[in-house]
Amino acid sequence: MGEAALTQDVARRWGLAALADEAGFDRLLDTVAAAIADRFTLKAHQNLVARRMAYIAWIERLSADNLPAMDYRAFVTICAGLIASIARHRVVSFSAMIRDPHSRMIGVVLKYPNEVVALAAGASLYQLRIGELTGEELGGGGGLPAIVVENAAANLARHSEAASRFRELLQLHTPWV
Amino acid sequence: MPAADEDDNKSDGGIDRLRVDGRKVDVARLRLAAIDRAVFAAGAGHAAVDHDEMIRRTVNMLFGHG
Numbered sequence: 316m317g318e319a320a321l322t323q324d325v326a327r328r329w330g331l332a333a334l335a336d337e338a339g340f341d342r343l344l345d346t347v348a349a350a351i352a353d354r355f356t357l358k359a360h361q362n363l364v365a366r367r368m369a370y371i372a373w374i375e376r377l378s379a380d381n382l383p384a385m386d387y388r389a390f391v392t393i394c395a396g397l398i399a400s401i402a403r404h405r406v407v408s409f410s411a412m413i414r415d416p417h418s419r420m421i422g423v424v425l426k427y428p429n430e431v432v433a434l435a436a437g438a439s440l441y442q443l444r445i446g447e448l449t450g451e452e453l454g455g456g457g458g459l460p461a462i463v464v465e466n467a468a469a470n471l472a473r474h475s476e477a478a479s480r481f482r483e484l485l486q487l488h489t490p491w492v
Numbered sequence: 493m494p495a496a497d498e499d500d501n502k503s504d505g506g507i508d509r510l511r512v513d514g515r516k517v518d519v520a521r522l523r524l525a526a527i528d529r530a531v532f533a534a535g536a537g538h539a540a541v542d543h544d545e546m547i548r549r550t551v552n553m554l555f556g557h558g
Contacts, residue, residue, distance in 0.1 A: 335521035377520035458556020
């Protein structure tokens with residue numbers, strides 16, 4: 316099988332179940348942390364012990380969660396579970412290479428690195444699947460106001476239960492009514 | 493792209509002591525696959541999606557392009 320065909324085959328077979336494997340979980344975190352670092356010209360640092368603990372918490376939660384029905388609510392619950400599992404442990408931190416003093420958003424990212432990564436990881440998982448379901452392209456990328464991101468991160472830092480409100484906190488579109 | 497630094501706490505050996513319960517991983521994998529099938533009809537149309545690109549787009553959607 317050629318490299319292109321192999322890549323396409325892997326993409327076709329990718330599913331939520333890949334996140335039950337530590338490699339899949341780590342890859343999602345790596346990609347999210349790198350994308351945020353790239354966006355703000357930061358250096359990302361990962362604590363491997365904390366990352367393993369977050370993975371264990373994610374697995375514990377998945378195997379224990381009482382999901383009444385296998386419907387969209389179960390999907391939202393697992394996205395929230397991913398956010399809560401990552402936010403519970405200090406997995407990621409960032410150091411600034413160049414910092415725009417006028418950017419409030421970079422201040423939020425540096426103040427709440429783990430919460431920001433957790434929210435972005437859950438939102439990415441959510442958007443990935445919603446995008447596949449609806450065929451909608453993600454919007455223009457204007458970004459949320461910094462105060463909205465700060466509010467979401469601060470809420471999550473104070474109460475891990477705030478993860479269950481990630482769609483409202485991040486103003487994510489839902490195709491379900 | 494700035495590289496992720498994974499050296500933190502590598503030397504304390506703590507990660508080796510953290511065991512993952514294989515049975516629970518299996519349960520988790522089955523649950524995730526079941527949700528995927530029930531909600532998203534797993535397997536349909538996934539080939540067209542570049543997951544890393546979608547993650548970058550989500551990050552841009554949340555934080556802006558800068």
